[in-house]
Amino acid sequence: MTTTSAPLTRTDRRLLALAAAADRRLADPMAGFVDLAGVREAVEELTEAFAPLGRVQHTVAAKACGLAPLLRFLGDLGIDAEVASPGETAVAEAAGLRGPRLVLDSPAKTTAELAHALAEGTAVNADSFQELARLDRLVGATPESVLGVRINPQVGAGRIGDTSTATTGSKFGIPLRDHGNRGLLLESFAHRPWLTRLHVHVGSQGCPPELMAEGVAAVHELAEEINAEAGYRQVTSLDLGGGLPVDFTSDEPGPTYAGYVATLLDRVPALADGRYAFVTEFGRSLLAKSGFLVSAVEYTKVAGGRHIAVTHAGGQVAARTVLQPEHWPLRIGAFDATGTPKTGPEVPQDIAGPLCFAGDLLARQRPLPLLEPGDLVVAHDTGAYYFGAHYAYNTLPRPAVYGFTVSPSGDVAFTPLRRAQTLAELVADAGGEFLGALPEA
Numbered sequence: 001m002t003t004t005s006a007p008l009t010r011t012d013r014r015l016l017a018l019a020a021a022a023d024r025r026l027a028d029p030m031a032g033f034v035d036l037a038g039v040r041e042a043v044e045e046l047t048e049a050f051a052p053l054g055r056v057q058h059t060v061a062a063k064a065c066g067l068a069p070l071l072r073f074l075g076d077l078g079i080d081a082e083v084a085s086p087g088e089t090a091v092a093e094a095a096g097l098r099g100p101r102l103v104l105d106s107p108a109k110t111t112a113e114l115a116h117a118l119a120e121g122t123a124v125n126a127d128s129f130q131e132l133a134r135l136d137r138l139v140g141a142t143p144e145s146v147l148g149v150r151i152n153p154q155v156g157a158g159r160i161g162d163t164s165t166a167t168t169g170s171k172f173g174i175p176l177r178d179h180g181n182r183g184l185l186l187e188s189f190a191h192r193p194w195l196t197r198l199h200v201h202v203g204s205q206g207c208p209p210e211l212m213a214e215g216v217a218a219v220h221e222l223a224e225e226i227n228a229e230a231g232y233r234q235v236t237s238l239d240l241g242g243g244l245p246v247d248f249t250s251d252e253p254g255p256t257y258a259g260y261v262a263t264l265l266d267r268v269p270a271l272a273d274g275r276y277a278f279v280t281e282f283g284r285s286l287l288a289k290s291g292f293l294v295s296a297v298e299y300t301k302v303a304g305g306r307h308i309a310v311t312h313a314g315g316q317v318a319a320r321t322v323l324q325p326e327h328w329p330l331r332i333g334a335f336d337a338t339g340t341p342k343t344g345p346e347v348p349q350d351i352a353g354p355l356c357f358a359g360d361l362l363a364r365q366r367p368l369p370l371l372e373p374g375d376l377v378v379a380h381d382t383g384a385y386y387f388g389a390h391y392a393y394n395t396l397p398r399p400a401v402y403g404f405t406v407s408p409s410g411d412v413a414f415t416p417l418r419r420a421q422t423l424a425e426l427v428a429d430a431g432g433e434f435l436g437a438l439p440e441a
């Protein structure tokens with residue numbers, strides 16, 4: 001009987017990377033890590049799941065983790081990018097994703113942004129009737145860009161208000177159920193033969209797949225209506241947005257892409273009839289599980305009977321978790337200075353960050369083996385919206401981020417995705433260049 005060693009799991013890879021990072025002092029005092037094999041697996045799962053829908057352009061929402069090397073890595077795997085600001089556009093373009101490989105979504109696109117997208121052939125989803133009127137003045141007879149309209153299907157909120165975008169009064173898209181809007185949309189398409197796409201994004205984390213499918217059903221129905229009025233297939237593609245929720249409570253996958261596609265096809269079987277091409281814009285579900293943050297424990301203390309471990313990972317890298325802990329809890333792992341999991345009786349501990357406000361806690365009263373100075377804490381599932389979305393409180397630097405791969409024999413190779421911000425860069429960000437320009441006091 002022969003035995004072949006099982007392939008390394010995500011958990012195996014993380015443990016090996018952690019030990020190697022501790023050995024090489026990469027998390028000194030804090031760094032982010034991205035499991036590149038994990039990202040590749042997520043991409044494979046995504047593309048396989050959506051295969052029944054035919055022609056699909058998959059994009060990654062740049063705001064989830066807009067690191068240029070990561071966008072390039074994803075680009076090489078066939079994933080384009082959804083961008084929502086001039087900065088995200090510039091980073092994606094620098095990573096080699098330009099023109100039709102980009103989709104521009106933002107409620108606040110300037111004329112300059114629209115003109116740039118049109119010149120590049122980048123797809124644009126107009127967010128309002130006013131933006132459509134602006135596009136009228138910019139679009140030529142036969143634009144190269146695919147142009148669409150973001151619809152707010154007004155299907156309601158998920159569990160988290162801040163990231164639910166399809167409520168009755170949401171700031172995003174054209175509200176489909178508001179009085180008169182359906183007629184105005186039909187008219188808008190009738191007057192603009194260059195409008196060929198509808199876009200919907202119901203929300204991000206906390207929206208059940210069934211609610212997302214309601215939004216998709218609403219735009220599919222509207223597309224059919226527009227095409228019936230037009231007498232030809234004017235709307236040729238549907239952008240389904242992102243928003244698949246992630247399970248932050250375990251290493252197990254949460255809702256899968258395959259499950260989501262099954263939900264979509266259950267609700268709207270016609271999606272598989274080949275008459276529409278599709279775009280997706282997933283962020284969190286593509287990246288969250290492949291990233292983790294590592295910080296050294298600088299000090300520990302006991303206050304009023306509470307055990308507190310003071311680390312370097314706080315609101316600057318985990319703003320949502322710190323400010324809305326009830327909505328964005330993170331799993332925390334306790335490791336010693338060599339990256340070995342700590343053992344021993346569990347003691348409820350606060351995992352504090354370095355920021356100067358009392359609520360800067362990554363976790364509260366979390367049962368963990370008692371932490372000591374020099375230990376490492378790991379914040380799991382932080383590959384999306386954490387180290388990619390820095391909050392510049394207390395002038396703390398953006399941490400370094402490393403991608404890693406693990407060979408079948410367990411050797412870990414790190415590749416930098418971003419270096420830590422330097423003190424000189426922090427001074428420059430603080431207006432340092434204008435120190436000499438002040439009038440005399």
Ligand SMILES: *Cc1c(COP(=O)(O)O)cnc(C)c1O
Nearest residue numbers: 061201204242243281282283284
């Ligand atoms: C944020 C956002 C996404 C990505 O959402 P995830 O929850 O990260 O998948 C996609 N499309 C739009 C328009 C967004 O605003």
